[in-house]
Amino acid sequence: EPEVTQTPSHQVTQMGQEVILRCVPISNHLYFYWYRQILGQKVEFLVSFYNNEISEKSEIFDDQFSVERPDGSNFTLKIRSTKLEDSAMYFCASSEAWGGGEKLFFGSGTQLSVL
Amino acid sequence: KNQVEQSPQSLIILEGKNCTLQCNYTVSPFSNLRWYKQDTGRGPVSLTIMTFSENTKSNGRYTATLDADTKQSSLHITASQLSDSASYICVVISYSSASKIIFGSGTRLSIRP
Numbered sequence: 001e002p003e004v005t006q007t008p009s010h011q012v013t014q015m016g017q018e019v020i021l022r023c024v025p026i027s028n029h030l031y032f033y034w035y036r037q038i039l040g041q042k043v044e045f046l047v048s049f050y051n052n053e054i055s056e057k058s059e060i061f062d063d064q065f066s067v068e069r070p071d072g073s074n075f076t077l078k079i080r081s082t083k084l085e086d087s088a089m090y091f092c093a094s095s096e097a098w099g100g101g102e103k104l105f106f107g108s109g110t111q112l113s114v115l
Numbered sequence: 116k117n118q119v120e121q122s123p124q125s126l127i128i129l130e131g132k133n134c135t136l137q138c139n140y141t142v143s144p145f146s147n148l149r150w151y152k153q154d155t156g157r158g159p160v161s162l163t164i165m166t167f168s169e170n171t172k173s174n175g176r177y178t179a180t181l182d183a184d185t186k187q188s189s190l191h192i193t194a195s196q197l198s199d200s201a202s203y204i205c206v207v208i209s210y211s212s213a214s215k216i217i218f219g220s221g222t223r224l225s226i227r228p
Contacts, residue, residue: 004158043159043204043218091158104149104216106158 006107023092119219138205
């Protein structure tokens with residue numbers, strides 16, 4: 001079965017540093033998403049991306065966050081100046097259809113720890 | 116406010132037993148409801164997706180039900196196996212909008228031998 005891959009699986013960084021989380025969506029998918037899950041809490045929507053631009057974003061996705069699809073295969077989430085509260089598992093997802101359609105495929109996540 | 120509530124928060128059962136997980140939602144307008152299985156440290160994996168007109172859908176030992184009138188869904192697991200130990204997350208989608216994909220907090224299921 002096709003899968004969304006994310007790297008790295010774990011990222012430790014100092015507060016104030018920039019981090020880039022990387023994702024390779026399923027090749028024929030057109031819609032891409034980032035979610036996060038703080039330990040013990042619900043999965044939360046961050047941003048959706050289509051046709052090389054942001055389609056929707058949540059209140060969490062402030063000016064410290066940005067997304068990019070630099071080369072047609074990778075989909076990245078950048079946090080410019082990390083804060084302690086950014087510590088979470090970040091999931092990338094992709095789908096053929098808007099909103100997920102029949103299936104929304106998730107990657108295994110990147111565990112981000114901000115010290 | 117769009118919300119998805121799941122119960123119980125956690126559940127422990129013996130291998131081979133059946134169990135039922137509950138999901139109540141207040142998401143409107145409703146598009147579809149999904150159940151995901153999330154192993155510790157992994158991304159959610161889709162089990163079932165149900166639209167407004169569907170009452171029951173099965174995927175192997177997993178059977179999901181939906182009552183759109185009462186806004187309730189359940190996930191029934193038959194003849195549980197150790198590998199069923201995971202969090203089960205109910206997700207409700209309001210039309211096809213990425214920002215209206217509402218996740219429940221999940222039920223943490225532990226299967227004991």
